[in-house]
Amino acid sequence: MPLLWLFLLVLAIALAAFVLARSRVLAMSGQDRRTLHSLPNYYGSNAAMKSAIPALLVLVVWLIAQPFYVNSVVSDAIPDSAIADTSSRSLLLAEVRRAADGIDLAVSAGAMTEAEARDPDADVETMTATLTEAGAIVTSQITQSVLSAAQQFRVLNDTGYRIMTIAVLLIAAAGAFWGIKETRPDFRARNVVEQGIRVLLIAAASIAILTTLGIVLSLVFNTVEFFRLYPASDFFFGTNWAPSFSGRGGASDLGILPLLWGTFYISIVALVVAVPVGLFSAIYLSEYASPKVRAFAKPMLEVLAGIPTIVYGLFALLTVGPLLVSVFGDEGLGWMQAGTAVMTAGLVMGIMLIPFVSSLSDDIINAVPQAMRDGSYGLGATQSETIRQVVLPAALPGIVGAILLAASRAIGETMIVVLGAGAAARLSLNPFDAMTTVTAKIVSQLTGDSDFASPEALVAFALGMTLFVITLGLNVFALYIVRKYREQYE
Amino acid sequence: MYDTSHHRQETAVTDVKIKAKDVQVYYGDNHAIKDVSVEIENNTVTAFIGPSGCGKSTFLRCLNRMNDTIDICRVEGDILIDGNDIYDKRVDPVQLRAKVGMVFQKPNPFPKSIYDNIAYGPRIHGMARNKAELDEIVERALRRGAIWDEVKDRLNAPGTGLSGGQQQRLCIARAVATEPEVLLMDEPCSALDPIATAQVEELIDELRQNYAVVIVTHSMQQAARVSQKTAFFHLGNLVEYDDTSKIFTNPEDSRTESYITGRIG
Ligand SMILES: Nc1ncnc2c1ncn2[C@@H]1O[C@H](COP(=O)(O)OP(=O)(O)OP(=O)(O)O)[C@@H](O)[C@H]1O
Numbered sequence: 007m008p009l010l011w012l013f014l015l016v017l018a019i020a021l022a023a024f025v026l027a028r029s030r031v032l033a034m035s036g037q038d039r040r041t042l043h044s045l046p047n048y049y050g051s052n053a054a055m056k057s058a059i060p061a062l063l064v065l066v067v068w069l070i071a072q073p074f075y076v077n078s079v080v081s082d083a084i085p086d087s088a089i090a091d092t093s094s095r096s097l098l099l100a101e102v103r104r105a106a107d108g109i110d111l112a113v114s115a116g117a118m119t120e121a122e123a124r125d126p127d128a129d130v131e132t133m134t135a136t137l138t139e140a141g142a143i144v145t146s147q148i149t150q151s152v153l154s155a156a157q158q159f160r161v162l163n164d165t166g167y168r169i170m171t172i173a174v175l176l177i178a179a180a181g182a183f184w185g186i187k188e189t190r191p192d193f194r195a196r197n198v199v200e201q202g203i204r205v206l207l208i209a210a211a212s213i214a215i216l217t218t219l220g221i222v223l224s225l226v227f228n229t230v231e232f233f234r235l236y237p238a239s240d241f242f243f244g245t246n247w248a249p250s251f252s253g254r255g256g257a258s259d260l261g262i263l264p265l266l267w268g269t270f271y272i273s274i275v276a277l278v279v280a281v282p283v284g285l286f287s288a289i290y291l292s293e294y295a296s297p298k299v300r301a302f303a304k305p306m307l308e309v310l311a312g313i314p315t316i317v318y319g320l321f322a323l324l325t326v327g328p329l330l331v332s333v334f335g336d337e338g339l340g341w342m343q344a345g346t347a348v349m350t351a352g353l354v355m356g357i358m359l360i361p362f363v364s365s366l367s368d369d370i371i372n373a374v375p376q377a378m379r380d381g382s383y384g385l386g387a388t389q390s391e392t393i394r395q396v397v398l399p400a401a402l403p404g405i406v407g408a409i410l411l412a413a414s415r416a417i418g419e420t421m422i423v424v425l426g427a428g429a430a431a432r433l434s435l436n437p438f439d440a441m442t443t444v445t446a447k448i449v450s451q452l453t454g455d456s457d458f459a460s461p462e463a464l465v466a467f468a469l470g471m472t473l474f475v476i477t478l479g480l481n482v483f484a485l486y487i488v489r490k491y492r493e494q495y496e
Numbered sequence: 497m498y499d500t501s502h503h504r505q506e507t508a509v510t511d512v513k514i515k516a517k518d519v520q521v522y523y524g525d526n527h528a529i530k531d532v533s534v535e536i537e538n539n540t541v542t543a544f545i546g547p548s549g550c551g552k553s554t555f556l557r558c559l560n561r562m563n564d565t566i567d568i569c570r571v572e573g574d575i576l577i578d579g580n581d582i583y584d585k586r587v588d589p590v591q592l593r594a595k596v597g598m599v600f601q602k603p604n605p606f607p608k609s610i611y612d613n614i615a616y617g618p619r620i621h622g623m624a625r626n627k628a629e630l631d632e633i634v635e636r637a638l639r640r641g642a643i644w645d646e647v648k649d650r651l652n653a654p655g656t657g658l659s660g661g662q663q664q665r666l667c668i669a670r671a672v673a674t675e676p677e678v679l680l681m682d683e684p685c686s687a688l689d690p691i692a693t694a695q696v697e698e699l700i701d702e703l704r705q706n707y708a709v710v711i712v713t714h715s716m717q718q719a720a721r722v723s724q725k726t727a728f729f730h731l732g733n734l735v736e737y738d739d740t741s742k743i744f745t746n747p748e749d750s751r752t753e754s755y756i757t758g759r760i761g
Pocket residue numbers: 523526528547548549550551552553554555566601
């Protein structure tokens with residue numbers, strides 16, 4: 007039975023339980039509804055909850071667990087001898103799965119009967135031929151061991167799903183029965199439903215947290231794996247970044263320092279652009295602009311924030327880079343070789359960050375109480391004196407927080423760097439040199455054709471982990487500062 | 497019924513400091529002050545009394561153009577200080593406010609140190625030539641604000657860390673530090689205990705020697721104790737304006753009488 011049907015069936019059982027429980031309690035209460043502890047719908051919901059939730063939980067767990075079980079059984083059944091020297095057990099298992107899928111396809115297309123598909127004495131040659139004919143793509147030739155493994159795989163899966171269907175339906179029915187059975191006027195259905203809702207909310211929250219945890223763990227495991235292959239001290243203190251992409255050829259130099267330097271250099275250029283411009287525009291918008299100008303200018307600034315970073319990247323590559331070259335290049339001052347440079351990426355990233363800094367600062371400046379300004383005006387201060395000496399100092403912690411958040415965005419930015427700063431990892435002080443960042447290198451390490459288990463690919467996780475720790479630190483620090491600031495006026 | 501402090505009135509050398517004529521104030525469509533004309537005398541404490549929402553703060557804020565900071569607020573009519581129209585285009589509201597100091601209804605110390613709070617005005621107006629002079633100004637202001645003894649050991653602590661009453665006295669000291677000619681005080685004692693209130697009232701009486709003081713208060717006793725002139729506002733109108741002793745003993749308008757005897761408000 008297809009999964010969707012099973013799911014709908016469970017819902018149908020739950021719905022039936024709802025209706026039954028509701029009418030049962032109404033019947034039991036007779037005419038006087040005041041004898042009921044809860045509203046009739048609560049009794050219905052209670053029964054529906056008891057029937058659907060455990061059944062669906064079992065369904066999900068089963069769906070997750072079954073492939074692991076089947077894989078391990080099939081894998082145990084394949085003798086070591088069947089594995090060719092060039093391939094590994096996991097590759098062979100993948101082939102088994104492909105063959106099994108092929109047989110499924112052939113059966114559903116009518117190219118062979120289920121009995122033929124299960125026939126333990128089936129001839130490998132004819133089987134391969136049938137499968138190829140049916141359009142189920144199969145590696146050139148199926149071996150005997152792959153075929154029997156594939157057959158076993160199918161049978162196991164089949165029985166598995168059958169048992170699952172029965173189990174789920176039984177659980178749903180049992181739940182419904184239980185829910186209806188306990189439906190009595192004095193049963194506290196309302197409280198039980200309340201509990202159910204709480205559990206639902208907790209589950210939603212846990213999914214978010216568990217996913218984060220999962221991502222972090224996968225980063226950690228792969229990073230540990232990387233450090234097993236490549237010494238951590240060389241990674242953290244190496245000043246040379248030169249991965250060899252052949253995988254087998256000469257050893258790679260995977261020092262993070264040039265990448266970190268590139269990241270920080272570009273971020274600093276970006277912040278030097280974004281912080282003054284963003285802050286001043288925030289001050290203008292919140293303190294000087296008339297309501298009309300503000301209503302027009304603020305959305306305009308926020309449009310900047312909605313532009314995808316790849317578009318900024320194009321802007322860097324096609325407009326800012328050539329412009330800078332024409333001024334600082336060989337024809338001009340002679341400091342710049344090509345359009346891709348720290349300056350190019352930094353300037354464009356700065357523009358990207360302007361709305362970020364300005365809208366956060368604007369909120370923070372607006373949060374400074376009017377009484378503070380009145381106090382200053384009342385003492386005969388001008389507007390700019392008030393802003394410089396009262397508003398900004400009061401808003402400073404929040405503004406610092408906004409800047410730190412902007413910094414962590416700059417550090418994590420990728421597309422602008424790829425298109426604007428070039429790909430050369432280099433430790434240089436000249437802002438007109440091409441450099442690259444941690445994020446850009448993560449992309450290039452994983453999009454290359456090197457083996458996923460090689461240090462050249464795994465280094466991406468170590469880079470990601472380093473970046474994660476840095477931005478996490480910045481964010482925590484920023485949030486701490488922002489929160490501390492908030493307490494002042496509440 | 498009230499002690500009207502007659503002894504404080506004999507020093508009054510009455511010349512008009514502020515003259516308001518037919519003042520109207522609108523907040524958008526809300527007509528908050530209607531046709532108010534009043535003459536506030538120099539070296540006098542003038543009390544504004546009246547039920548909540550009757551426009552006392554609004555009128556007070558007209559006298560140093562603080563209403564300019566409220567977008568929807570519109571002021572009509574003439575207000576003259578020393579004979580000069582303060583709503584004239586040539587008048588710089590910033591300079592006006594240095595001359596007409598204000599203490600707000602809610603204490604609003606800056607999130608700076610106590611010292612910097614007081615030194616703020618004197619620094620802006622260049623009142624001190626050096627650190628020693630500034631120190632002197634700060635100390636004198638804090639003493640006049642009746643808070644010196646409490647804060648003299650922690651001048652570098654933030655002003656926002658003081659108690660509500662201390663903050664209010666800090667704000668009074670801050671306003672006094674710029675040596676204004678007129679001091680507007682909007683319920684300066686609403687957060688103060690009786691001792692601090694007595695100190696502030698003493699300060700007000702002392703300030704009267706040099707300045708014109710206008711004080712908004714909800715306390716009839718306080719109005720009677722510190723003021724020589726009293727203005728009673730009701731629903732945006734100036735109902736009665738006269739010597740304090742007259743208002744509290746023999747009011748002309750029945751609304752005034754009802755209010756001070758506690759029947760409306
Ligand atoms: N910033 C403002 N915007 C709009 N309306 C305002 C504003 N400030 C005051 N008002 C209105 O003006 C009227 C007078 O207010 P005001 O603050 O002057 O009263 P008040 O006499 O000081 O009262 P209280 O004794 O409670 O301080 C009220 O109706 C109030 O709603």
